[in-house]
Amino acid sequence: MAxxxxxxxxxxxxxxxxxxxxxxxxxxxxxxxxxxxWVEATLExxxxxxxxxxxxxxxxxxxxxxxxxxxxxxxxxxxSPTFSASITSSTTAPALVVATVGSAIGGYLRLSVLGTRGSxxxxxxxxxxxxxxGKR
Amino acid sequence: MPIFIPFxxxxxxxxxxMVGTATEVVVVRALDxxxxRAGQLVxxxxxxxxxxxxINVAVLMTSPSVDAPQTDxxxxxxxxASAAIAGSVPGDLVVEALRAPIGGHLRLVVQxxxxxxxxxxxxxxxxxxxxxxxx
Numbered sequence: 001m002a003x004x005x006x007x008x009x010x011x012x013x014x015x016x017x018x019x020x021x022x023x024x025x026x027x028x029x030x031x032x033x034x035x036x037x038w039v040e041a042t043l044e045x046x047x048x049x050x051x052x053x054x055x056x057x058x059x060x061x062x063x064x065x066x067x068x069x070x071x072x073x074x075x076x077x078x079x080s081p082t083f084s085a086s087i088t089s090s091t092t093a094p095a096l097v098v099a100t101v102g103s104a105i106g107g108y109l110r111l112s113v114l115g116t117r118g119s120x121x122x123x124x125x126x127x128x129x130x131x132x133x134g135k136r
Numbered sequence: 137m138p139i140f141i142p143f144x145x146x147x148x149x150x151x152x153x154m155v156g157t158a159t160e161v162v163v164v165r166a167l168d169x170x171x172x173r174a175g176q177l178v179x180x181x182x183x184x185x186x187x188x189x190x191i192n193v194a195v196l197m198t199s200p201s202v203d204a205p206q207t208d209x210x211x212x213x214x215x216x217a218s219a220a221i222a223g224s225v226p227g228d229l230v231v232e233a234l235r236a237p238i239g240g241h242l243r244l245v246v247q248x249x250x251x252x253x254x255x256x257x258x259x260x261x262x263x264x265x266x267x268x269x270x271x
Contacts, residue, residue, distance in 0.1 A: 002171070003170050003171050003172075003173075003269075004170060005170050005240045010202075010203055011201070011203035011204065040173065040236075040237070042237040042238075042239045042240070044197075044199040044209075044239055044240065046199055046201050046203075046204075046209040047209070048201075048203070048204055048207070094204070094207045094208065094209050094210075095209065095211075096197060096198065096199050096209040096210055096211040097211075098197060098211055098237065098239065100236070100237045129201055129203050131199060131240065133170055133237075133239050133240035135170075135172075135173045
């Protein structure tokens with residue numbers, strides 16, 4: 001597989017408003033993305049709109065994973081490294097937030113979005129789209 | 137396969153009317169570089185007169201979206217490369233390696249920052265990219 005640009009998700013809203021202060025919620029978007037043929041990749045997250053109170057954050061994360069037919073219900077994931085593009089209350093739309101997946105890219109990646117609310121109440125959402133640019 | 141991309145033909149950039157402000161001229165909005173991992177920015181200085189201020193040719197990461205085709209999603213900092221023209225003389229070739237990651241698309245711009253006191257801020261430039269599949 002040659003170098004290519006993979007659309008991870010089109011424009012959509014991530015709304016973590018129901019979270020209470022200091023709590024987190026992770027949404028799994030892709031359980032296992034094959035990146036076996038690439039030596040590096042760049043996660044590009046476009047921030048179309050953002051409304052977030054101070055202290056909160058939304059991370060679009062790629063985590064090395066490895067599934068096995070011997071135990072298919074378990075998503076084996078590396079504790080580190082996690083490659084994360086972070087959107088905070090100081091992010092101003094439109095913006096491009098980037099994370100680099102270097103030599104530790106491995107063979108498969110899990111894509112998730114993690115929301116963490118700070119101490120403040122109020123709106124906590126972002127309109128995002130993302131692509132992954134893989135290079136061989 | 138390595139490739140030579142002459143994205144800017146010889147052109148005069150005259151920002152002398154600016155005083156204490158900054159501006160950016162977009163030369164290429166989104167250049168597809170998915171197939172390359174490394175490269176160099178080369179800027180030829182044909183003529184230059186800068187008494188105050190700066191002119192840079194910069195390469196920025198961008199990510200065009202079909203969801204919002206009119207919007208420019210640009211990573212302003214850090215840049216992928218920036219060639220400073222101030223201090224150059226005619227005949228100079230300013231070469232800057234592209235810093236990884238270069239991502240999928242590049243935005244090529246000429247940036248000018250004028251000093252508060254004004255002054256001559258003019259350069260005649262041409263520029264190209266050398267793109268390679270391996271660093």
